[in-house]
Amino acid sequence: MRIGIIGVGTVGASVANILRDNKNVITARAGCEIIPAIGVVSNLNKKRDVEIELTDDVEKVLNDESIDVIVELMGGIEKPYEIIKKALKNGKAVVTANKALLAYHRYELQEIAGDTAFEYEAAVAGGIPIINALRDGLTANHIESIRGIMNGTCNYMLTKMINEGVDYETILKEAQELGYAEADPTFDVGGFDAAHKLLILGSIAYGIDAKPEDILIEGIQNISHEDIDFANEFNYSIKLLTIAKKVGKEIELRVHPSLIPTTEMISKVDGVMNGVSVVGDKVGETMYYGAGAGGDATASAVIANIIDIARRGKGSPMLGFEKPHGEDIRLMSKDDIRTKYYLRFRVEDKAGVLAKIATILGERNISIEKMIQKPLNRTCSHILLSTHTSVEKDIIEALKTIEEAGVVTAKPAMIRIED
Amino acid sequence: MRIGIIGVGTVGASVANILRDNKNVITARAGCEIIPAIGVVSNLNKKRDVEIELTDDVEKVLNDESIDVIVELMGGIEKPYEIIKKALKNGKAVVTANKALLAYHRYELQEIAGDTAFEYEAAVAGGIPIINALRDGLTANHIESIRGIMNGTCNYMLTKMINEGVDYETILKEAQELGYAEADPTFDVGGFDAAHKLLILGSIAYGIDAKPEDILIEGIQNISHEDIDFANEFNYSIKLLTIAKKVGKEIELRVHPSLIPTTEMISKVDGVMNGVSVVGDKVGETMYYGAGAGGDATASAVIANIIDIARRGKGSPMLGFEKPHGEDIRLMSKDDIRTKYYLRFRVEDKAGVLAKIATILGERNISIEKMIQKPLNRTCSHILLSTHTSVEKDIIEALKTIEEAGVVTAKPAMIRIED
Ligand SMILES: NC(=O)c1ccc[n+]([C@@H]2O[C@H](COP(=O)([O-])OP(=O)(O)OC[C@H]3O[C@@H](n4cnc5c(N)ncnc54)[C@H](OP(=O)(O)O)[C@@H]3O)[C@@H](O)[C@H]2O)c1
Ligand SMILES: NC(=O)c1ccc[n+]([C@@H]2O[C@H](COP(=O)([O-])OP(=O)(O)OC[C@H]3O[C@@H](n4cnc5c(N)ncnc54)[C@H](OP(=O)(O)O)[C@@H]3O)[C@@H](O)[C@H]2O)c1
Numbered sequence: 001m002r003i004g005i006i007g008v009g010t011v012g013a014s015v016a017n018i019l020r021d022n023k024n025v026i027t028a029r030a031g032c033e034i035i036p037a038i039g040v041v042s043n044l045n046k047k048r049d050v051e052i053e054l055t056d057d058v059e060k061v062l063n064d065e066s067i068d069v070i071v072e073l074m075g076g077i078e079k080p081y082e083i084i085k086k087a088l089k090n091g092k093a094v095v096t097a098n099k100a101l102l103a104y105h106r107y108e109l110q111e112i113a114g115d116t117a118f119e120y121e122a123a124v125a126g127g128i129p130i131i132n133a134l135r136d137g138l139t140a141n142h143i144e145s146i147r148g149i150m151n152g153t154c155n156y157m158l159t160k161m162i163n164e165g166v167d168y169e170t171i172l173k174e175a176q177e178l179g180y181a182e183a184d185p186t187f188d189v190g191g192f193d194a195a196h197k198l199l200i201l202g203s204i205a206y207g208i209d210a211k212p213e214d215i216l217i218e219g220i221q222n223i224s225h226e227d228i229d230f231a232n233e234f235n236y237s238i239k240l241l242t243i244a245k246k247v248g249k250e251i252e253l254r255v256h257p258s259l260i261p262t263t264e265m266i267s268k269v270d271g272v273m274n275g276v277s278v279v280g281d282k283v284g285e286t287m288y289y290g291a292g293a294g295g296d297a298t299a300s301a302v303i304a305n306i307i308d309i310a311r312r313g314k315g316s317p318m319l320g321f322e323k324p325h326g327e328d329i330r331l332m333s334k335d336d337i338r339t340k341y342y343l344r345f346r347v348e349d350k351a352g353v354l355a356k357i358a359t360i361l362g363e364r365n366i367s368i369e370k371m372i373q374k375p376l377n378r379t380c381s382h383i384l385l386s387t388h389t390s391v392e393k394d395i396i397e398a399l400k401t402i403e404e405a406g407v408v409t410a411k412p413a414m415i416r417i418e419d
Numbered sequence: 420m421r422i423g424i425i426g427v428g429t430v431g432a433s434v435a436n437i438l439r440d441n442k443n444v445i446t447a448r449a450g451c452e453i454i455p456a457i458g459v460v461s462n463l464n465k466k467r468d469v470e471i472e473l474t475d476d477v478e479k480v481l482n483d484e485s486i487d488v489i490v491e492l493m494g495g496i497e498k499p500y501e502i503i504k505k506a507l508k509n510g511k512a513v514v515t516a517n518k519a520l521l522a523y524h525r526y527e528l529q530e531i532a533g534d535t536a537f538e539y540e541a542a543v544a545g546g547i548p549i550i551n552a553l554r555d556g557l558t559a560n561h562i563e564s565i566r567g568i569m570n571g572t573c574n575y576m577l578t579k580m581i582n583e584g585v586d587y588e589t590i591l592k593e594a595q596e597l598g599y600a601e602a603d604p605t606f607d608v609g610g611f612d613a614a615h616k617l618l619i620l621g622s623i624a625y626g627i628d629a630k631p632e633d634i635l636i637e638g639i640q641n642i643s644h645e646d647i648d649f650a651n652e653f654n655y656s657i658k659l660l661t662i663a664k665k666v667g668k669e670i671e672l673r674v675h676p677s678l679i680p681t682t683e684m685i686s687k688v689d690g691v692m693n694g695v696s697v698v699g700d701k702v703g704e705t706m707y708y709g710a711g712a713g714g715d716a717t718a719s720a721v722i723a724n725i726i727d728i729a730r731r732g733k734g735s736p737m738l739g740f741e742k743p744h745g746e747d748i749r750l751m752s753k754d755d756i757r758t759k760y761y762l763r764f765r766v767e768d769k770a771g772v773l774a775k776i777a778t779i780l781g782e783r784n785i786s787i788e789k790m791i792q793k794p795l796n797r798t799c800s801h802i803l804l805s806t807h808t809s810v811e812k813d814i815i816e817a818l819k820t821i822e823e824a825g826v827v828t829a830k831p832a833m834i835r836i837e838d
Contacts, residue, residue: 129556137548
């Protein structure tokens with residue numbers, strides 16, 4: 001089986017090298033030899049550590065009848081979309097690790113693919129075979145929820161902030177120096193990368209066709225010292241969680257920092273590692289843990305897809321389950337999300353402030369579970385509290401009302417609690 | 420697709436009930452309806468909570484041409500072996516959760532199966548799709564090691580002993596009352612159940628055809644208070660670990676209590692839960708976590724196999740890799756295992772005892788990493804120490820020599836360290 005690798009960068013080079021280094025075991029498992037026949041790059045003059053024929057002519061590869069599988073590892077959205085479309089129309093199987101592309105175009109591409117293989121294990125949580133687990137391992141279950149730590153950059157930063165008390169700006173700089181974060185870190189710290197992965201899992205588990213702009217996405221930029229102190233005091237960990245959850249016939253899809261009790265297994269996923277917890281109605285909770293990025297780990301998942309194609313000849317029978325159980329499943333509106341909340345208010349130390357806040361919360365049926373007040377300086381305090389289960393819309397309105405009522409001296413902070 | 424369930428007990432009843440309860444989603448995923456057509460039990464008069472036709476005539480089911488898949492959930496070894504052999508010869512696909520049977524007969528049965536499906540996801544770590552991960556998700560990798568916590572009874576007991584200081588006898592009684600341990604607990608606490616699962620994983624990862632009597636199996640019966648104190652003091656957890664590891668061309672297979680640094684993810688798998696850590700040469704460490712037993716969790720894995728058979732029509736291409744890479748892989752002798760060791764000696768408080776012990780260890784190239792001495796009463800102490808990496812044979816000999824030299828007042832204790 002001959003493959004063409006479009007994009008021979010970090011992941012593409014690892015794919016070519018692993019196909020060479022582990023050739024004997026891969027051949028045994030695939031049932032045939034998998035030959036990295038050609039690679040496409042934009043700059044042919046760049047020095048590279050790969051032994052694969054290179055070209056800068058994508059069309060040549062797409063039209064080469066001897067190529068069975070196209071592996072797209074160039075990144076971007078519209079360009080790879082056109083390339084994959086063409087490859088599938090030419091009858092070639094396609095494997096990609098491109099979550100940004102999939103966040104927007106997975107349904108069109110799956111439809112074009114039809115019976116031809118179109119696989120993307122590496123697009124979600126890198127080396128962890130989580131798509132495999134959902135599509136093959138947990139098929140007896142209704143998926144009740146998926147909670148993932150799927151952005152290594154954010155998890156590295158949050159772990160350092162919690163364990164070592166380092167502040168956000170310092171740790172961001174360190175992550176950039178270590179190569180964990182880009183010069184413009186928004187894509188990672190803003191939650192967008194994690195959201196792309198969540199959308200893919202949402203399709204597989206629930207057949208929900210949503211785009212990034214349809215769902216709640218919040219990053220870790222506003223996590224403060226006080227929040228971390230609160231978390232430590234009440235035995236929570238803070239993680240950027242991607243959440244897909246079935247509530248009646250509606251599916252919640254959201255990405256945001258979350259307080260998680262330290263007793264939960266997923267709260268123990270630290271540093272750059274990724275972890276995904278899946279609750280099935282029959283199997284209960286299962287969790288999957290491993291490297292979410294890096295050339296070799298990501299290539300491990302890409303090659304697993306290629307081997308699977310070699311074995312089965314055609315693609316997995318589904319992207320997700322378009323209409324999984326004859327049920328009319330739909331995306332839940334952001335407003336209707338129900339969870340517990342942690343709130344932080346900066347207030348002046350004067351009589352009636354706490355009463356005012358409590359009244360505004362109470363009027364919207366938000367009841368308080370735990371509260372601590374911490375002096376900040378001679379005239380100001382922080383009020384930190386957690387609520388019982390409340391409705392997102394009520395919380396948003398209450399925070400707005402509290403801000404407008406002039407009882408706080410800074411914008412209130414809010415982190416959702418997952419327990 | 421019509422299935423016959425041989426054994427409608429804890430797991431068998433769950434299989435029948437889940438096929439009914441989750442029928443719509445299972446049908447969508449399998450691409451056809453999966454009908455639990457008939458169940459076989461030994462006692463037709465027993466009251467059961469299942470809606471499936473029952474018989475006590477196995478032969479009838481095996482010879483029924485309308486049955487496509489036989490699901491063996493009766494337990495035992497020789498009887499199910501004969502039944503599965505016959506089913507496969509009659510061209511029926513077979514799914515089993517029977518690890519004891521597989522520990523002895525997996526190679527014969529796989530050979531008889533040929534192209535017919537013969538699957539057993541549920542036999543290892545219950546609901547966790549670990550076989551799926553090894554066979555499909557990690558195919559690009561040479562497996563460097565597998566370390567599993569695969570016996571919930573032992574893990575429940577050890578967790579309680581470590582976290583709550585409960586002693587072995589008390590917690591065993593509690594586990595028996597809760598139904599986690601059998602009246603005769605040897606099969607679990609002696610490490611045999613875990614060993615059966617290890618042998619299956621060893622076949623999948625390395626194609627090693629070993630039987631329980633070929634490998635090192637030690638249970639948790641001799642873990643003492645002092646060992647737990649040592650573990651707590653030096654930040655270790657104690658787990659009954661199953662270990663499969665490739666060292667050169669040899670494969671270590673062993674089951675024994677292990678000290679694991681509490682920083683490692685697998686050390687955090689507590690209570691009745693199972694966890695399996697797999698290190699691949701390219702993907703690095705991945706870990707899989709979930710319920711290792713229970714009717715529904717185990718049935719979830721059984722049904723995943725059935726759905727897979729419905730989709731693919733035939734079995735996975737391999738049991739393991741008989742000769743995986745053209746390499747001549749063989750089982751490592753127990754004597755040659757190399758790891759770190761924790762040793763505990765009960766000694767009289769008199770001059771020269773420690774020197775004697777240290778000399779005997781030194782003569783066998785066993786060097787000490789950490790040591791503490793703890794008074795036990797007016798005349799006796801415990802010497803607790805950990806070694807640098809040593810050879811199993813040397814340790815066994817040293818312990819024997821120390822015992823024979825009369826410098827200890829009780830049989831020395833030893834726990835291997837995994838870090
Ligand atoms: N890196 C990871 O850890 C990771 C993890 C999971 C998923 N992914 C996904 O995998 C994909 C690849 O990531 P990467 O880190 O390997 O990227 P990368 O290192 O930037 O490599 C991109 C490759 O594509 C080539 N390329 C880009 N635009 C091209 C064009 N228009 N025509 C021809 N070739 C072009 C580049 O050529 P030149 O070499 O000539 O510049 C380079 O070889 C992305 O979709 C990413 O999201 C990456
Ligand atoms: N339970 C778990 O959590 C779990 C987890 C993983 C794997 N497993 C494996 O799954 C298998 C089944 O376990 P289980 O807990 O479900 O066992 P179980 O509750 O004891 O059920 C055994 C069933 O087999 C029937 N049976 C036994 N011998 C028979 C015979 N000679 N002829 C006809 N029927 C016979 C019994 O009939 P009667 O009902 O009439 O007695 C009963 O229905 C075992 O191999 C076990 O190792 C179990």
